[in-house]
Amino acid sequence: MAELPEPLRSNHTLAEELGVEDASADDLYDAMDWLLSRQRKIERGLARRHLENGALVLCDLTSVYLEGLKCKLAAHGYSRDQKKGKLQVVALLCNRDGCPVAVEVFEGNTADPAALSSQLHKLRDRFSLDRIVIVKDRGLITNALIEKDLEPAGLAWISALRAPRVRTLAEQGHLQLSLFDQRDMAEISVPELYPSERLIVCRNPLLAAERRRKRLDSSTGLTASSKPAKRPQLQERALSLLRVRP
Numbered sequence: 001m002a003e004l005p006e007p008l009r010s011n012h013t014l015a016e017e018l019g020v021e022d023a024s025a026d027d028l029y030d031a032m033d034w035l036l037s038r039q040r041k042i043e044r045g046l047a048r049r050h051l052e053n054g055a056l057v058l059c060d061l062t063s064v065y066l067e068g069l070k071c072k073l074a075a076h077g078y079s080r081d082q083k084k085g086k087l088q089v090v091a092l093l094c095n096r097d098g099c100p101v102a103v104e105v106f107e108g109n110t111a112d113p114a115a116l117s118s119q120l121h122k123l124r125d126r127f128s129l130d131r132i133v134i135v136k137d138r139g140l141i142t143n144a145l146i147e148k149d150l151e152p153a154g155l156a157w158i159s160a161l162r163a164p165r166v167r168t169l170a171e172q173g174h175l176q177l178s179l180f181d182q183r184d185m186a187e188i189s190v191p192e193l194y195p196s197e198r199l200i201v202c203r204n205p206l207l208a209a210e211r212r213r214k215r216l217d218s219s220t221g222l223t224a225s226s227k228p229a230k231r232p233q234l235q236e237r238a239l240s241l242l243r244v245r246p
Contacts, residue, residue, distance in 0.1 A: 075108035207238035
């Protein structure tokens with residue numbers, strides 16, 4: 001939903017501001033049908049205006065909880081709202097400034113990597129881009145997706161490792177936790193596990209302070225006979241590890 005400028009927000013609705021107070025539900029559906037029939041042309045125009053080779057492209061997915069039985073895309077899948085039911089999966093492509101360029105709705109049981117693969121083909125085939133950087137959160141850029149889509153196309157990408165993999169690097173000695181007692185960012189290299197990739201380790205000092213506070217609060221409830229929990233050094237330092245494939 002678009003947001004009104006601050007001076008208008010308290011006294012006007014969006015319908016009033018756009019001059020469509022009398023629009024019915026059928027009018028809105030007709031407008032959506034009109035946009036759908038021209039979606040590809042509109043998206044190509046937005047891509048020409050806001051994307052270029054070498055540009056940073058942001059991709060995000062969400063799920064929409066659906067009521068009703070007649071939507072052809074509705075299917076049981078993972079709900080980000082933690083609600084049981086039928087879902088649709090929505091993919092959004094933006095430029096580095098957050099300007100939306102393209103949107104697509106998938107069946108509710110579509111896996112995240114499959115949705116991202118579709119967006120990569122869109123960028124290459126419909127928008128004619130061959131030098132882009134994909135930025136996505138942890139878990140979406142899988143090794144299978146890297147081998148199938150990203151590496152063959154020569155695409156650069158930025159993602160993050162899940163906590164178990166970060167823990168493994170720390171246990172194997174690739175990640176020195178004490179280093180982050182003095183600094184908040186460092187780069188490490190693990191060519192045997194992540195060849196041709198830069199690994200950037202980031203520490204969130206605010207989150208680290210909050211986790212330390214919670215640990216101290218929980219320790220006050222221990223009895224004399226209780227054994228204090230082993231200090232979760234990795235978790236308490238609030239480290240994130242970015243994978244960067246230039």
